[in-house]
Every structure is written in C-alpha cells, then in structure tokens.
Amino acid sequence: MKHTLSVLVEDEAGVLSRISGLFARRGFNIESLAVGPAEQPGISRITMVVPGDDQVIEQLTKQLYKLINVLKVQDVTEVPCVERELMLVKVNAPSTSRTEVLEIAQIFRARAVDVSDDSLILEVVGDPGKMVAIVQMLQKFGIREIARTGKIVLTRESGVNTELLKSLEARLGSAKV
Incomplete structure (x- = not known):
C-alpha cells in the first residue's frame, strides 16, 4: 500500500x-x-x-x-485531505488533431501554455488519478515529454472525506439504474 x-x-x-x-x-x-x-x-x-x-x-x-x-x-x-499535483505534458498536436487534443484538455480543465506548429504543452492540476487519466487519453497522439511535481496535501479542517462522498454517490447512482 x-x-x-x-x-x-x-x-x-x-x-x-x-x-x-x-x-x-x-x-x-x-x-x-x-x-x-x-x-x-x-x-x-x-x-x-x-x-x-x-x-x-x-x-x-x-x-x-x-x-x-x-x-x-x-x-x-x-485522513481527509486535499491533494494536488502539477504536470506539464508536451503532446503531438499537428493541425489535423489539435482540436481534439484541446477538447480533451478542456474536459480535464487543463490549460495550453505553449503551442508550436506540431505540438502543445498542457498544464494540468489535480489529484494523481486525474494525471493518470489525461495521460491515457493523450497517449494516442504521442506524448513527447512529461514533468510532474509530485503530490502535495493539506488535511481538511472540515473533516469531510470527498473520496468517500464520491464513492457513495457512485454507488447510489448505479443503484438507481
């Protein structure tokens, strides 16, 4: 673990x-x-x-x-925490696929921070699971480079465990179907 x-x-x-x-x-x-x-x-x-x-x-x-x-x-x-990472990812993005790459970036609330004729650099902030998910989605375009900060965390004073809430919501959502 x-x-x-x-x-x-x-x-x-x-x-x-x-x-x-x-x-x-x-x-x-x-x-x-x-x-x-x-x-x-x-x-x-x-x-x-x-x-x-x-x-x-x-x-x-x-x-x-x-x-x-x-x-x-x-x-x-x-412990209930807020956890975040920062990742910069340079991905192939020629004009034929640039729109699709930017749409994926928008879904993950990533920002394009550099652009060239055939690539984009995206800035992604979020929990480690988000980093894995966007990398998987961008693999098909060809990832040139990745730089990640590592996880940072602060405990939640509210004590609310958002991961627990997400799992309960998912279970309740699947029970309704």
Missing part, C-alpha cells in the same frame, strides 16, 4: 539529504517527493509517497523523528 507522509522540518541545509539517506539505508523507495516553505518562516513541508504496510510506515516515522531537524511527521493516507 502507498502511504502519504507530511513532514514538517526546519529549513536548513542538508535536511532533505538526511531524510533521503535514511530511506536509502533502509532500502525504501520514495515514489513522490515535494518540498516547499510551510506556513511559518524557517519551516518547510515535505510531502512524500512511500510504499509499505502500516508497520513499515510506523517504523519509518519513528526513524524520522530521530533526525534532529524533523518537527512533525503525519501519515495522512487515511
């Missing part, structure tokens, strides 16, 4: 290196990593997606807390 960890750290040189070293020494992979300033000056938030079961994640959390600059570690995998 993949876990999403939100880690608050002191914003000092070498913190990310020590964290990645900890994971490397233990033989764990980091599937997604995003780092940026947090709400307080001098504090950064690291969001990482890590494969492993609950026991492995608990052990990693304990190890992270042993690092001097780590202030807080939270496994937000099962």
